[in-house]
Every structure is written in structure tokens, then in C-alpha cells.
Amino acid sequence: MTLNVIGAGHVGRVLGRLFAGVDGVTVQDVLTRSMASARDAVAFIGAGTPVDSHGALRRADVTMLAVSDDQIGPACAALAAQGQLAGATVFHCSGALASTALQAAVDAGATVASVHPIRSFADPAQVAAGFDGTYCGVEGDAQALAALTPLLLAIGARPVPIDAAAKTVYHAAAVFASNYLVTVLDAALRAYQAAGIPEAVARELARPLAAEAMANVFRLGAAPALSGPIARGDMATVARQQQAVQQWDAPTGALYANLVAPTARLAGRKRQQR
Known part of the structure; x- marks a missing residue:
């Protein structure tokens, strides 16, 4: 399974590092606001290739949008515009927005979900080292959740299904x-x-x-x-x-x-x- 990471602040870096340690998962491309921050993220994750634009992203089985809430829609639209989402899974990490924010990916043929780790990410290295047992609120397409749930369990997460209509x-x-x-x-x-x-x-x-x-x-x-x-x-x-x-x-x-x-x-x- 290939994984692209878009947005690599504290949450993206932690999840990227954890997913990179799962057998069968390859962290592929990492896109952030700048090449410098993308390189820093790749160094923290320990895997992946820093890229500088959506156009440079290779097709991936799963794409994680770990951007701020106000950037989820634009980032998803830019990703969908590349025409590489048919059959792929896209998820975001917002606690406030539902997976419906990823409608552009759905229109492009992807299945979508949201995965919200219920943790404070002030110290990414500490969170990554002690992530086991962390609850994650999850909702989205059944197919997307079927793909993501084994990954979450593999990093020690405890997925909790939530009602998308009550996400706020x-x-x-x-x-x-x-x-x-x-x-x-x-x-x-x-x-x-x-x-x-x-x-x-x-x-x-x-x-x-x-x-x-x-x-x-x-x-x-x-x-x-x-x-x-x-x-x-x-x-x-x-x-x-x-x-x-x-x-x-x-x-x-x-x-x-x-x-x-x-x-x-x-x-x-x-x-x-x-």
C-alpha cells in the first residue's frame, strides 16, 4: 500500500512516522507548504520523498490530508484535479469537519473518510513514541474505513465510529x-x-x-x-x-x-x- 502525505505539521508527521513502520505500507510522497518543511517532515517520518506541488505527487493507494481545516477543501480539490484518485482512498484528520469536506475526491472516484486522533500533538516525538491506545474518531465510506481500520489498529490506535452528521x-x-x-x-x-x-x-x-x-x-x-x-x-x-x-x-x-x-x-x- 502506498501512502501520500499532504500537510506535515505535528499530526501529519506523527501519523506518517507510525504508518511508515507498518509492514506493507510505503510512505511515498510528502507535500507541505515548502520544500524545506517537506524535507524536515520526511526526516522526522523516516521515509518518503519531499515534493513541491500537487502535480509532482505520484498516484497513491491512500492519501492523508493533515492540513488545517480551512485548507482541506482546497487541498482536496487540487488533489482531485490531478486525475489520479479513481479507486483510491483519501482521508483527513480534522476533528471539526466530516468526510463530506472531501466531496471533490468522491467526484474523482475516491472513497473518503476522516480520522481524528484524540490527543494533544504539542510534542510530536513524544506522541509518536506513546501513541499506543490512542482513540481516533472515525467516519466515512465503508470501503475507506475497511482500508484504514487495519492501518489504525497496526499503529496501536483505537478507532471509535462517530456520526458524521454530528461531527461538530x-x-x-x-x-x-x-x-x-x-x-x-x-x-x-x-x-x-x-x-x-x-x-x-x-x-x-x-x-x-x-x-x-x-x-x-x-x-x-x-x-x-x-x-x-x-x-x-x-x-x-x-x-x-x-x-x-x-x-x-x-x-x-x-x-x-x-x-x-x-x-x-x-x-x-x-x-x-x-
């Missing part, structure tokens, strides 16, 4: 689990500091609460893990807290207020599960 919601899940969690914790730290507690001490006060809550969610599920005044039905305390937070900092008060209703619904689910 799927990606938002990561934002809730990571980005917005940090925002809520920041509110907690600032509230502690408003009570006169130094920031370093505030982190230590929040640490066991956050760590134990997260551990309980992953061990028991979200509803059973919920504790606090809303879980107890103590809405008088909630009202006092909301007023106090609003008086201290209006934007944080709005955040608190917006979390009351969904937390109350979660508390209702907890009561139903008892």
Missing part, C-alpha cells in the same frame, strides 16, 4: 472536556482569591475538589458524581451564591447563573438513578 458536536465535546473545564476552574481560582486566598494556595484548595470530581465522573458517570448544593436541593444557598458572585464580578456571575439549570437537570438524573 463531537468536536465540541473535547472543548467541554478540556477548554471549558479550564475556564470553570479559572472562575474557582479567582473566587478563592476574591476571598483573600493567594493564587498558589487557591490552586491547592481547588486541586482535590477538581481531581476527585473528575475521578468520580470517569468511575461512576456524571450524574452519580454530582455533589454540592444543587444535588442536595439547597436552592436557597445557590441563590445566595449567585447574588454574591454577581456582586463580586458580573461576568463570572453570569457564568454561575448559566450553569444552574443544566446542573439542576443533572441532579434530576441523579435522583432518578437512585
